[in-house]
Amino acid sequence: MGTNNSKALHHPDMKKNPVIEVKNVTKSFKSVQAVKGVDFKIFKGQSVALLGPNGAGKTTLMEMIEGIQKPDKGEIFISGKKWKGNESTLHREIGLSLQETHFLERLTVFETLKLFASFYELGQQRVDEIIRIIGLQEKIRSYVVNLSGGQRQRLALGIALLNDPKILLLDEPTTGLDPNARREIWSILMDLKKHSQTSLVLTTHYMEEAEQLCERIIIIDKGRILKQGTLEQLLEEDNGDKIIEFALDESNRSIDGVSVQAGFQIQWDANRDKGVIVLNQIERQLPEFLNFLNQNNLRLRHLECRRKTLDDLFTTMTGRRLHE
Ligand SMILES: Nc1ncnc2c1ncn2[C@@H]1O[C@H](COP(=O)(O)OP(=O)(O)OP(=O)(O)O)[C@@H](O)[C@H]1O
Ligand SMILES: [Mg+2]
Structure with missing residues (x-):
């Protein structure tokens, strides 16, 4: 950084x-x-x-x-x-x-x-x-x-x-x-x-x-x-180029910073009430993430997978978004 x-x-x-x-x-x-x-x-x-x-x-x-x-x-x-x-x-x-x-x-x-x-x-x-x-x-x-x-x-x-x-x-x-x-x-x-x-x-x-x-x-x-x-x-960062954003049925800040088995970490964006994960091997890691939710009785309301953007990069570096 x-x-x-x-x-x-x-x-x-x-x-x-x-x-x-x-x-x-x-x-x-x-x-x-x-x-x-x-x-x-x-x-x-x-x-x-x-x-x-x-x-x-x-x-x-x-x-x-x-x-x-x-x-x-x-x-x-x-x-x-x-x-x-x-x-x-x-x-x-x-x-x-x-x-x-x-x-x-x-x-x-x-x-x-x-x-x-x-x-x-x-x-x-x-x-x-x-x-x-x-x-x-x-x-x-x-x-x-x-x-x-x-x-x-x-x-x-x-x-x-x-x-x-x-x-x-x-x-x-x-x-x-x-x-x-x-x-x-x-x-x-x-x-x-x-x-x-x-x-x-x-x-x-x-x-x-x-x-x-x-x-x-x-x-x-x-x-x-x-x-x-x-x-x-x-x-191109070592932690990956795909982003998953998800929302849960109940707001759950306590999973902020939780590491899931495969070595990726959940960030909880409290302002938007959304979780964010950066993945480098989505095919392997997405099932593990779903497993993690299941095991912890967390219910998904929304899940979206997309390419990482400059806005995501800016957020990683500053904690803020380009458009506030
Ligand atoms: N003439 C000035 N007098 C006092 N402060 C100034 C002046 N010009 C700029 N600033 C301050 O300097 C900082 C940078 O301003 P600048 O206009 O360069 O930002 P910017 O990136 O162009 O922002 P924006 O996207 O809103 O146009 C701001 O905090 C602004 O308030
Ligand atoms: Mg300007």
């Missing part, structure tokens, strides 16, 4: 220069230590998720990478350069969307994109391309104030993509969106990944988002990295 997965360090691009390097960065706000000594490297073409619950320090970390906030300690290099003295070069390499985007409500979708395009001295052709990429062709004459949540997020993404950035930084691109709107954003990003060498860093609370879009996941909580690696590396 609490260690970085060593395999994650052996990325094939290891020998190349990282596009983002965060070195022992800390940041406090008065009494709150938002980021406490974070280190990571991101290489060209990689997609990386910063996954963590509310208050983990994701936005603070992103804003330091974006040059919006300054670390108290530590260093950040973008394409090998620090922000100080390289602002205009780095702004050309980065596309970003903030956790909350405030548009000028009196502009249309087209006018908004045109305005941002003018900052990069880009013409209408690029605006048209972006409108196609984000699928807002039917909304170009709509005022931004009248867009749905998902359309606003697509517009924010379009602005981030305008200057064809080498590095795309997205702070919670789909938070608050319904599953359909979320999938629309995912599909734009997956297309982008397929057709470009853009490096993507996004923050999210949604493990599905990290799994779908990012080949590397950095789990952060309370300002620290808890674990990082590919999904497989993160979930």
Whole structure:
């Protein structure tokens, strides 16, 4: 627990220069230590998720990478350069969307994109391309104030993509969106990944988002990295990759921590009134578990078997869930 997965360090691009390097960065706000000594490297073409619950320090970390906030300690290099003295070069390499985007409500979708395009001295052709990429062709004459949540997020993404950035930084691109709107954003990003060498860093609370879009996941909580690696590396633990969740006819906290014969342990989640077991050999262990229930006169109300998820991993490490 609490260690970085060593395999994650052996990325094939290891020998190349990282596009983002965060070195022992800390940041406090008065009494709150938002980021406490974070280190990571991101290489060209990689997609990386910063996954963590509310208050983990994701936005603070992103804003330091974006040059919006300054670390108290530590260093950040973008394409090998620090922000100080390289602002205009780095702004050309980065596309970003903030956790909350405030548009000028009196502009249309087209006018908004045109305005941002003018900052990069880009013409209408690029605006048209972006409108196609984000699928807002039917909304170009709509005022931004009248867009749905998902359309606003697509517009924010379009602005981030305008200057064809080498590095795309997205702070919670789909938070608050319904599953359909979320999938629309995912599909734009997956297309982008397929057709470009853009490096993507996004923050999210949604493990599905990290799994779908990012080949590397950095789990952060309370300002620290808890674990990082590919999904497989993160979930591959010696105690197994299958989860059984069960409920009993009567709440039974006393079986918390009980070890069953075959060497697996029951955890009782009192908040959800559920038992949880992690198994590595379900075919052998499930019958033993059922036997255990039988012998102890415990009656099942519900039993579910599923693959272990990042949320389960987060719970194992912190005792909390990603969504509280
Ligand atoms: N400007 C600020 N002043 C004071 N405290 C701050 C400030 N910005 C962030 N914090 C605190 O730092 C911690 C990390 O906040 P941050 O916004 O980075 O978290 P987050 O992971 O982005 O959370 P969320 O998922 O809710 O967006 C929180 O405890 C927050 O209250
Ligand atoms: Mg945030």
